[in-house]
Structure formats: C-alpha cells, structure tokens
Amino acid sequence: PVARWVWQIAAVFVVAFGLSYIMIQAFQKENVEMQTVYVPAGQRTQVTLADGTTVWVNGKSTLTFPNRFSSRTRKVELDGEAYFDVRKDPEKQFIVSTAHQSAIKVLGTKFNVKAYKEADEVITTLVEGKVNFxxxxxxxxPQYIIMAPGQKLVYNSQNGKTQLYTTSGERELSWKDGKIIFRQTSLRDALDILADRYNAEFVIQENVPHDDSFSGTFTNRNLEQVLNFISVSSKVRWRYLNNNGTAGKEKIKIEIFI
Structure with missing residues (x-):
C-alpha cells in the first residue's frame, strides 16, 4: 500500500510537471513574434537582431526574423541580398533560409548572400569564418559545401550545379558601403549594376557599341553623376524618358544612345 501510494504521488508530480512544461513552452512561443523588414529598390538599411547580429539589407529585399531566438537555432529568412555579421554563439547555429530550398548555416561569421526569388542563382560570398552552404x-x-574566407559560391537552382570562385569580396560587398565599383566592366554590365542600384530601366539603342568598358569607384554618388562619367569616358549619351529622375514608385526610364 505504501509503495502504491508513492507511485500515485510520483505520477501526479510527473503529470503536473509535464503540464507546466507544456504551458511554459506555449507561453514562450506566444511571445516570439516574427518581424519583417522590406527595403525598397535603390535603398539599403541596417538591422540589429536580438542576439546582436548585424544585418545590412539591400534594395528590393525582405528579411524576416523573430524578435528573440528561443530555440536551439537562430533562423532568419531572406528574399534578396544582405550582408551578415553574425554574433558567435557555439550553442546556437545561425541559419539563413533562402529561396530555391537552399540555406547557409554558421556559428559566427561575416558573409554576403544574394538570393532573390525571381532569380535562378543564389550567390554567397564569405569574408570571415566558415559557412555550410x-x-x-x-x-x-541534399548536399552541402563548406566555404572558406575569400570564396564566392554560385548555385544555380535550375540545374543544381555550383561554381566556386576566389574573390576579394570588394565588388560583391560594395553596395553595403554605398559604393559602385567598375573594373574593366562592360557597358551592358555597368548598366545592369546601375539598374539594380537606382531602380532604373535602360533602353539601349541598337547602334550603341558593345565593346566599351569602364573602370572607377563611386561612393555615395547619384545616378546622374555615374552616367555623366560614362558619357565623358565614351561616345555614349543618355537622357530621361520619364519623370526626369524624380523618385517615386515608377522606375526611372533612361535611353542610352550615341
């Protein structure tokens, strides 16, 4: 009888403890709120997460993250481009979930991710530390690649192939510091960079040459200043086709001609 009474007490204790644990977990989950930061085209912003991780978010990008990390992992979701300076925590892995069923997993490191849903490629550039892509x-x-500092990995989600490059990271990270870097960059590639950075659309006339290339670094310059540099350095000319470069929801439309 005594033994039976002890087991009954123990059973009650276990049930009570179990209910308490479930209630605590439910309470914690209720207090974890997801937050979303969207950065319009042509802009960038800086976000500090609950663990002290700093994230620079590029234009046309969305970052979703919890107001606090309560589980064993620190998981965020990215649609677009962002640079992460992850606060090291050996007990909580940091995971960036991107489009096309890919993810970057780290403990503490500095890296850049470019992963727009509408694009087939996911590009990761590692500056410091180590990441698992x-x-x-x-x-x-499922497969993973361990990256080393100074490497850029390009993953094509359509064919599942990856390419690994060596890079200083200068051009890949230039957007974070408000820079545009041309290194023998073709006119077409230069205009693609400007289109992303300034939310512009370029209409290129057929007689514009393809073999022009440009080199230069621009820090916190507006679109007109960069286009004027291109004009001075070549025969290429430009003009607004709408709104004279006035900021708004509509893309700036510019004609490139000779």
Whole structure:
C-alpha cells in the first residue's frame, strides 16, 4: 500500500510537471513574434537582431526574423541580398533560409548572400569564418559545401550545379558601403549594376557599341553623376524618358544612345 501510494504521488508530480512544461513552452512561443523588414529598390538599411547580429539589407529585399531566438537555432529568412555579421554563439547555429530550398548555416561569421526569388542563382560570398552552404544537387539530393574566407559560391537552382570562385569580396560587398565599383566592366554590365542600384530601366539603342568598358569607384554618388562619367569616358549619351529622375514608385526610364 505504501509503495502504491508513492507511485500515485510520483505520477501526479510527473503529470503536473509535464503540464507546466507544456504551458511554459506555449507561453514562450506566444511571445516570439516574427518581424519583417522590406527595403525598397535603390535603398539599403541596417538591422540589429536580438542576439546582436548585424544585418545590412539591400534594395528590393525582405528579411524576416523573430524578435528573440528561443530555440536551439537562430533562423532568419531572406528574399534578396544582405550582408551578415553574425554574433558567435557555439550553442546556437545561425541559419539563413533562402529561396530555391537552399540555406547557409554558421556559428559566427561575416558573409554576403544574394538570393532573390525571381532569380535562378543564389550567390554567397564569405569574408570571415566558415559557412555550410546547403542545397539540392542535380539529382535533387541534399548536399552541402563548406566555404572558406575569400570564396564566392554560385548555385544555380535550375540545374543544381555550383561554381566556386576566389574573390576579394570588394565588388560583391560594395553596395553595403554605398559604393559602385567598375573594373574593366562592360557597358551592358555597368548598366545592369546601375539598374539594380537606382531602380532604373535602360533602353539601349541598337547602334550603341558593345565593346566599351569602364573602370572607377563611386561612393555615395547619384545616378546622374555615374552616367555623366560614362558619357565623358565614351561616345555614349543618355537622357530621361520619364519623370526626369524624380523618385517615386515608377522606375526611372533612361535611353542610352550615341
């Protein structure tokens, strides 16, 4: 009888403890709120997460993250481009979930991710530390690549293939510091960079040459200043086709001609 009474007390204690634990977990989950930061095209912003991690978010990008990290991992979601300076925590892995069923997993490091949903490629550039890039290969099987500092990995979500490059990271990270860097950059590539940075659309006339290239670094310059540099350095000319460069929801439309 005594033993039976002890077991009954123990059972009550276990049930009570279990309910308490469930209630605490539910309470904690209720207090975890997801936050979303969207950065319009042509702009950038800085976000500090609950763990002290700093994130620079580029234009046309969305970052979703919790107001606090309560689980064993620190997970955020990115649609677009962002630079992460992750606060080191050996007990909580930091995970950036991106489009196309890929993810970057780290403990503490500095890296850049470019992963827009409308683009096929996911590009990761590692500055410091170590990251695991996880993706689905050509056979749609999970795979991962361990990256080292000074490497850029390009993953094509359509064919599951990856390419690894060596880079200083200067051009890949230039957007974070408000810089535009041309290094023997072709006119077409230069205009693609400007289109992303300033939310512009370029209409290029057929007689504009393809073989012009440009080199230069521009810090916190407006679109007109960069286009004027291109004009001075070549025969290329430009003019507004709408709104004279006035900021608004509509893209700035510019004609490139000779």
């Amino acid at each position: 996880e993706f689905n290969n050509a056979g749609q099987q």
